Amino acid sequence: MYSQNDLDEAVSAGVLSADAATAFRAHIDRQRASPAVDEEQFRLITGFNDIFVSIAGAILLFAVGWIGQSIGQSSGLTIGRDGPSPISPAAVAAVAWGLALFFTAKRRMALPSILLLLAFVGGVFGTAALTIGLAVGGAFFDNNDSGVMVVLAVAAAVAAAGASLHWRRFRVPITVAAGAAAVAGILTSLLMAALGNDFEGQRNVLLATVLVLGVGVFLFAMRWDSSDRSRITRRSDVAFWLHLLAAPMIVHPVFTLLGLNDGRATIGEGLVVIVLYVVLAITALAVDRRALLVSALAYVLFALNELFRQFGAVELNVALTALVIGSGLLLLSAFWHQARAAIVDRLPGSLQDRLPTTHGQLAAVPA
Incomplete structure (x- = not known):
């Protein structure tokens, strides 16, 4: 199996010409009857050896962390x-x-x-937070939520710096999303520090802040996407992980502010959820990213379930909900490219030039 990134590296190494790589991609598109741009490809595994190495690496990192904790306890740190x-x-x-x-x-x-990227960034964050905590002493955190948030903000800043260093050395696509998450953590922690101990009373403010940060991450992802509209370079993988981060940051605050997390849903609220899900589906089609649909799936399932229950279909409410959502998503997947073309082709030309193409591949973009 050859990924888009493998083809990019073959072109960079001179093994394949850029024209040959483009022709190969076009051939695969014709075979699949769907442009590669709509497949939303990203590298997760290249073979079972990836899973084998990941399991072994996780075991090793767990052992190293345990031994480090033992050394810290024996030395009083x-x-x-x-x-x-x-x-x-x-x-x-x-x-x-x-x-x-x-x-x-x-x-x-x-x-x-x-x-390994997640372990590195998480390790850097934990090291910074615990080092500061060790320096100021445990008594500093007693009844001092603002102090805790400041420490977390500083640790998140160190983690963001670590993610930047990792990106410069290894260029793993998820690294940019990890750095963006760290930056969002900095801003959120500083806001919580400014709010003091009244977190619950200012819950809506925090949710609104997360929503704004999610929109910012989404726009950042679109900047990466617009630089590779045919999705044939590593920039598309970077955008994928950014969209995956932005989706819950946008979806969760919106539906929580609507009161969908209180365990109840009126008919009006359920209809609003469905309308919002349709809007999210149109947005997902326009930008050609499915993360928004997946992130909001739990909310729309709950809303539909409540609607069927309130209309009297108590025994079959779960089955009817699964039938409607499952059928809808499968139909959308089957006709994804046609639905995208119907939406994108009606948008202004200036906006179309920033979205993934709906008419096959553009000229090859240098890796």
């Missing part, structure tokens, strides 16, 4: 008497970086690279 030690996440981050030098930089394995 813990928060509190038996609390966490910064040595544990630091060891995990160091080992993850070392493993990435082989499995990411040399072997270019997809799933292990994602695991």
Whole structure:
């Protein structure tokens, strides 16, 4: 199996000409009767060896973290008497970086690279947070939620710097999304610090902030997407992970602010959810990303279930909900390209020039 990224590297190495790679992609498009741009391809596994290495790597990182915690406890470098030690996440981050030098930089394995990136950024975040906590002492956090949020914001900033360093060295597509998540964490933590201890009273403010940050991540993802409208380079993979991050940041605050998380849904609220899901579907078709639909799926399932229950179909409400949503999504998937063309072709030309193409591939974009 050859991925889009493999073809890019073959062109860069001179093994294939750019014209030959473009012709090959066009041939695959014709075979599938669907343009590659609509397949939303990204590298997750290249073979079972990816799964094997990922399992082994996870076991090793777990062991390293456990040993680091034991060393921290024996040396007294813990928060509190038996609390966490910064040595544990630091060891995990160091080992993850070392493993990435082989499995990411040399072997270019997809799933292990994602695991090692998450372990590295998480390890850097944990090291920064626990080091600061060790320096200021456990008493600093007693009845001091604002202080906790400031520490988390600083740790998120260090994690963002670590993600930037990892991107410069390894160029793993999910790294940009990890950095964006860290930046969102910085801003959210600072807002919570400014709010003090009244988190519950200011819940709507926090949700609105997350929504705004989600829209920002979505626009950032569209910037990556617009630079590769045919989705034949690594930039498309970067945009995929950014969309995957932005979707729940947009969907969850919207539906929570509508009151869908209180365990009840009136007929009016259920209809609003369905209308919003249709709007999300149109947006997903226009930008050619399915993450928005998947993120909102749980809410629309709940809303439809409540509607069927209130209309008297108590025994079959779950089955009817699954039937309607499953059939709708399958039909949408089967006619995705046609639906996209019907929507995108009616948009202004300036906006169409920023969206993924609906008419096959454009000229090859340098990797």
